[in-house]
Amino acid sequence: MDNLFILLLLPILGALVLAFVQQVKTAKQLALLVSLVSLVLTIPFLVNFVPDASMQFQQRFAWIPSLGIHFHIGIDGISLPLVLLTNGLVPLIILGAFSYDYKGSFYALVLFMQAGLLLVFTALDAFAFYIGWEVALIPIYFICAIWGGENRIRVNLKFFIYTFLGSLLMLAAIIYLHLQVPSADYELTSFYQLALDASTQRWIFWAFFLAFAIKMPIFPFHTWQPDTYTEAPTAGTMLLAGIMLKMGVYGVIRWLIPVAPLGVAAYGQFALILCIIGVVYASIIAFKQRDAKRLVAYSSIAHVGLIGAGIFAWNVQGVQGAIIQMVNHGISVVGLFFVLDIVARRLGTRDLAAMGGIAKPAPVLAIVFLAIVMGAVGLPLTNGFVGEFLLLMGVYEYGIWYAVFGGLTLILGAVYMLSMYQKVMLGNVNVQTETFADIKGSEWLVLGIIVILVIGIGVYPKPLLNISEAAVIELVDKVGLIGKN
Amino acid sequence: MSAIITLSLLAILVLYLGLFKAGRALLPISLLGLFATLVLYITQWGVDAEPLYSGMVLFDHYAIAFSVLCIFVTMLVMLLSKDYFDAASSHVAEYYALILFSLTGALLVASFHNLAMLFIGIEIMSVALYILAGIRKKDFASNEAALKYFLMGAFSTGFLLFGITLLYGASGSFDLAAIKDYVVANPQGVSPLFYAGILLLIVGLGFKVGAAPFHFWTPDVYDGAPILITTFMSTVVKTAAFAGFLRLFYFCFVPLHDFWEPVLLVITIITLFVGNITAIVQQSFKRMLAYSSISHAGYMLFAIVAIGPAAAGSVLVYAGAYSLASVVAFGILILVKRASGSDHFEAFNGLSQKNPYLSAALAIAMLSLAGIPLTAGFIGKFMMFSGALADYQVLLVVLAAINAAMGIFYYFRVIVSMYFKPMDREQVMMTAQYKTAIFVAVLLTLVLGVYPALLVGLI
Numbered sequence: 001m002d003n004l005f006i007l008l009l010l011p012i013l014g015a016l017v018l019a020f021v022q023q024v025k026t027a028k029q030l031a032l033l034v035s036l037v038s039l040v041l042t043i044p045f046l047v048n049f050v051p052d053a054s055m056q057f058q059q060r061f062a063w064i065p066s067l068g069i070h071f072h073i074g075i076d077g078i079s080l081p082l083v084l085l086t087n088g089l090v091p092l093i094i095l096g097a098f099s100y101d102y103k104g105s106f107y108a109l110v111l112f113m114q115a116g117l118l119l120v121f122t123a124l125d126a127f128a129f130y131i132g133w134e135v136a137l138i139p140i141y142f143i144c145a146i147w148g149g150e151n152r153i154r155v156n157l158k159f160f161i162y163t164f165l166g167s168l169l170m171l172a173a174i175i176y177l178h179l180q181v182p183s184a185d186y187e188l189t190s191f192y193q194l195a196l197d198a199s200t201q202r203w204i205f206w207a208f209f210l211a212f213a214i215k216m217p218i219f220p221f222h223t224w225q226p227d228t229y230t231e232a233p234t235a236g237t238m239l240l241a242g243i244m245l246k247m248g249v250y251g252v253i254r255w256l257i258p259v260a261p262l263g264v265a266a267y268g269q270f271a272l273i274l275c276i277i278g279v280v281y282a283s284i285i286a287f288k289q290r291d292a293k294r295l296v297a298y299s300s301i302a303h304v305g306l307i308g309a310g311i312f313a314w315n316v317q318g319v320q321g322a323i324i325q326m327v328n329h330g331i332s333v334v335g336l337f338f339v340l341d342i343v344a345r346r347l348g349t350r351d352l353a354a355m356g357g358i359a360k361p362a363p364v365l366a367i368v369f370l371a372i373v374m375g376a377v378g379l380p381l382t383n384g385f386v387g388e389f390l391l392l393m394g395v396y397e398y399g400i401w402y403a404v405f406g407g408l409t410l411i412l413g414a415v416y417m418l419s420m421y422q423k424v425m426l427g428n429v430n431v432q433t434e435t436f437a438d439i440k441g442s443e444w445l446v447l448g449i450i451v452i453l454v455i456g457i458g459v460y461p462k463p464l465l466n467i468s469e470a471a472v473i474e475l476v477d478k479v480g481l482i483g484k485n
Numbered sequence: 486m487s488a489i490i491t492l493s494l495l496a497i498l499v500l501y502l503g504l505f506k507a508g509r510a511l512l513p514i515s516l517l518g519l520f521a522t523l524v525l526y527i528t529q530w531g532v533d534a535e536p537l538y539s540g541m542v543l544f545d546h547y548a549i550a551f552s553v554l555c556i557f558v559t560m561l562v563m564l565l566s567k568d569y570f571d572a573a574s575s576h577v578a579e580y581y582a583l584i585l586f587s588l589t590g591a592l593l594v595a596s597f598h599n600l601a602m603l604f605i606g607i608e609i610m611s612v613a614l615y616i617l618a619g620i621r622k623k624d625f626a627s628n629e630a631a632l633k634y635f636l637m638g639a640f641s642t643g644f645l646l647f648g649i650t651l652l653y654g655a656s657g658s659f660d661l662a663a664i665k666d667y668v669v670a671n672p673q674g675v676s677p678l679f680y681a682g683i684l685l686l687i688v689g690l691g692f693k694v695g696a697a698p699f700h701f702w703t704p705d706v707y708d709g710a711p712i713l714i715t716t717f718m719s720t721v722v723k724t725a726a727f728a729g730f731l732r733l734f735y736f737c738f739v740p741l742h743d744f745w746e747p748v749l750l751v752i753t754i755i756t757l758f759v760g761n762i763t764a765i766v767q768q769s770f771k772r773m774l775a776y777s778s779i780s781h782a783g784y785m786l787f788a789i790v791a792i793g794p795a796a797a798g799s800v801l802v803y804a805g806a807y808s809l810a811s812v813v814a815f816g817i818l819i820l821v822k823r824a825s826g827s828d829h830f831e832a833f834n835g836l837s838q839k840n841p842y843l844s845a846a847l848a849i850a851m852l853s854l855a856g857i858p859l860t861a862g863f864i865g866k867f868m869m870f871s872g873a874l875a876d877y878q879v880l881l882v883v884l885a886a887i888n889a890a891m892g893i894f895y896y897f898r899v900i901v902s903m904y905f906k907p908m909d910r911e912q913v914m915m916t917a918q919y920k921t922a923i924f925v926a927v928l929l930t931l932v933l934g935v936y937p938a939l940l941v942g943l944i
Contacts, residue, residue, distance in 0.1 A: 065942070066798075134859075165887065168890060169886055171867070
């Protein structure tokens, strides 16, 4: 049952069927069913996974033989957490969209995107990676531009062109690398073995870095992000922040740093500084936001900045922290956006000034929201703590001042998150919030699962860390050696 | 050769059918004849090709592949033509006959082995088109298009002919093999006449493929001609012109690559930017497609700039992808224009609500033209980029990447109109032939996008 190809194919088949479903109810049930089957099919990979550094469950088919392109996929300790994250979050996101009456085409796009994301996280062939990278982009564009807010057309076109330009440069770099490979293929391992000279690697670094930095996004390539997140429908925001942003992070770990280590040696510090600037800058701006969704969007830039810093520090703690924090951030941010969606739907506004005192009429929501906010802030015994602790340790090893500024995320994060919590939940009730209905049904289910994950991973993160440990140690070791030569 | 004879006879037969008022038989007979030609071509695949008729034509794999593509796209265009021509004029047979004549010329251009044949092929192809562009006798735009096309075409033919003459003067032959031998035999001492000849040929062929700065006729002609003729021009004729262009350069001029590469490189870069920047500001979907066809010519020129063994395959894939997407785009434009009377972007507003499948087809065509993965258009761009990078044209590829991102602006405008700008409108109706043609083209676009090995590496 651990056939990776089937795991990738299933969402596409589901999407093809769902594209023709017009009834809202059938579409909901079918979409949830497909996503749950995907999740169940992920379990064998988790069970049969051997926590060493090897690439497992590999499958390789000839795709375009005359161009040396293969459909090569596989899972190792670095990709497994992200595959789990994708297949775990998609059912939650679909369930979270049940409050809206979307037709089958909406769920078809979500599932299609899931397939693209899975391909990105499992591809061992650069061409397949690029295909997944773009395939994930098309559906989210349509999701955000069809079901989004008022400015959706302009905002999403900017988002699309921005990311598309970045990825085209990456494509050029991929083709360039392919032309240097003696065996004339696009294999990840062939790219790893290339020992290009330093000046070439610097170009390769920029081509890849731009694509990944725009996607993550790292300051100053983040300008598309707040608008896109804010205008997107909640399910779209969850997909963007929960999973899609991890594509960029994963790309840096899997492709950028091992393929162009000398480029990283030259510009890695610069990239790290950009990440840290992003942390501080986004935190300060987040504090000033009145729109709750926008606030979380900026917080996401801050979080991903710290993740990026941990990676560019390139040591075991940093990368381990990045991987676990990707999972944690995915869980937390989906929870945050879901709670804000519930609140915004009932009040008809996202303005923080119009909220307040919701904890009184909706105590259950207040408690789960508190747990999720604590996870996002990184309080000990919640999921966020483990990741941020490791990340800061990694950055500290790189340089103490980076860690000091990066560590601001904990303090600033607590400031803006708690002040948001206070504005939404505490204080006096107003006319609007007086009659606020507490969560029920599918809302309860989604938030319940998220809270369990937030606390579960916070209390006992070891299984998750074990998955990636061996792979990270080997990768850091291998690339570290190349970098020093 | 029997294929070309069949096709010529078919065109004459169709002309006579019109004389005997057998209007209903026109489409079936044309399609049948085209299909027979297609089969005749395919049976020649794998046969050892020899130059025929004193070295006039050579039906090698290259010629067969491009010919089959041209014939297939013509069949799709014919399918779209059924009620289009009926509505446009009472002399329907001329349309069919002229398209078939033009196709005959296109096939000769794809398979020439002698410069005289290249010239004759281009003329057969173009003369029929001059008439087709102006076939709406009472429409000013159509007349303007025909006149412009004719004047510009005649002008460029002059360059072409002059170039051919100079090549002849230097090498003493019209035969491709003889010219190649001349170039190979004189690696350093090629006559200056020959260089001048190459430059004039670049100008002449640049006119024919619509490359900047020789592109001024394209927007007006594409815009003014009846939509279906524009479809034919921008797909079959363009494919054939590129096939001829590449065939000549790959056959004869590779040893002089260093001489003409910078010239073509400049032309390519100008073409990319001119096509893209002017396409962005267009308000009419038809005119946008006309300008975007210039930028596509720019991408296809990559293969000639970075000429090599992979060039033929990339032009074939690119031309195929572009033709399929264009057939869909123009076909749907015909339907929308008939329903709403306008070919502006606004005419597409709200199309997705009443015609979800039609909109999806157009969206896929636009994604293919924009070069998004899982469509044939991406594979075409990918191969062009690969070829250019293999020739170390890094700057060209970076500029092309910027242009491809610009392309999103105008290709997505119609998607934005269809999907994100709701409007009450009537459902667009279409005939079974339209459904077939659009379905086949979209299906092939996706199949080639997902599994390109079917076409890549064929030649």
